[in-house]
C-alpha cells in the first residue's frame with residue numbers, strides 16, 4: 001500500500017515552524033504579515049520543487065496543482081492554513097497543508113498518476129486573529145462572503161485586507177469564486193482531548209457542530225456600595241452570576257455534546273465601590289444537532305428571563321451570529337473510514353468542535369476531515385504538540401482517501 005514518508009513530512013513541519021518561531025517553542029504567523037509571507041514563499045517553493053504549478057487567487061489563497069491524466073476533470077482539493085494565532089503552535093493548519101504536499105511527494109516517488117488533478121490550497125486568514133471573521137479565504141472561495149466585503153476588512157491598525165495582500169505580494173489574479181471542486185479533504189489536529197483520552201489514533205470527522213453566539217445585557221441600578229442595603233439593590237452582577245450558575249445546570253441536560261461558554265463579561269464604568277448597574281456578557285452555544293441547540297437556547301432565554309424578573313433587572317438577549325450544524329459528505333466520510341480501516345489504525349467518528357475551512361467547503365463541494373490527537377488536547381497554545389507517528393498516520397489516511405477519490409491510474413516505476 002502506498003504510504004507517505006513520515007520523516008520527510010516531520011522535517012518539513014519543523015522547518016516551517018522556524019518561520020515566525022517564538023522563544024517558547026510556538027509560532028506567531030499572523031495572516032499576511034512578513035512571517036506569513038515567508039511561510040507562503042517556502043510552501044510555494046516546495047510545491048514547485050515537487051513539480052506543481054502554483055497560482056494565487058484574488059483573496060490570497062495559494063493553490064498548487066499536480067496534474068491528473070484528465071485535465072478536464074475538477075480537482076480533488078486538499079488544504080488548510082499557514083497562518084497562526086498570536087501565540088500559536090507548530091501544527092494547527094500547517095499540518096493539513098504540508099500533509100498535502102507530502103502526499104504529492106509520495107506520489108512522485110512512486111511515479112503514480114491520478115485521473116483527476118490534485119490541488120493543495122493554503123487558505124488566507126483562517127485564524128481570524130488579524131482580520132475577523134475567521135476562515136475568510138475559504139468563505140470568499142465558496143461564495144459565503146463577497147470578495148469586496150472581505151477586501152475591505154481591516155485589522156486593529158486599520159490596515160485593510162486588500163492593502164495587506166498588496167504589501168505581501170499575495171494579491172493574485174486567479175478568480176477567487178466560481179471554481180469547481182470535485183471534493184475537499186482536510187487533515188487537522190483535533191484541538192481537543194477526546195482522541196487522546198480514548199486512546200484513538202484517527203478521528204473520522206462526520207461534520208461540524210452548530211454554533212450560536214448570543215449577547216446578553218442586564219441593566220439594574222448603579223448605587224453606592226456602602227449606603228445601599230442589600231434588599232434595595234438591583235445588582236446586575238449578581239443577576240449575571242445566578243444566570244451563569246443556572247446555565248451550567250441547564251447544559252448538563254444536554255451532556256456530553258451540549259456546550260455553553262460565557263467568554264466575555266463587561267461591566268461598563270465598573271468601580272470597586274459601586275454596585276454594577278449594567279453587565280453585558282457573551283454566550284457561545286454549541287451542539288452537533290440543530291434542534292438540540294434550539295432547545296438549549298430556549299432554556300437559556302427562560303433562565304435569563306426568570307432571574308431578571310426575580311431581581312428586578314432589565315434583560316436584553318440578541319443573536320450575534322449563528323452557524324447551523326454542517327454534516328460532511330457521506331461518500332467522502334466513507335472514503336476516509338475505508339482508508340483508516342485499510343491501514344488498520346484505531347479510529348472513531350467525531351464531530352468537529354472548532355470551525356475549519358472544511359465547514360465552508362462542505363457547503364460548496366463534497367468534503368470530509370481527518371483528525372489526529374494533539375498532546376494534552378492543547379491548541380492555540382505555544383505548547384501545542386503532536387506525536388510523529390500520529391502525524392504520519394493522519395497523512396496516510398489522507399493519501400488513501402484522496403487516491404480513492406482522484407482515481408489511481410498506475411505507476412511508471414514499480415515498488416513503493
Ligand SMILES: [Zn+2]
Pocket residue numbers: 081092093126188
Ligand atoms: Zn486550524
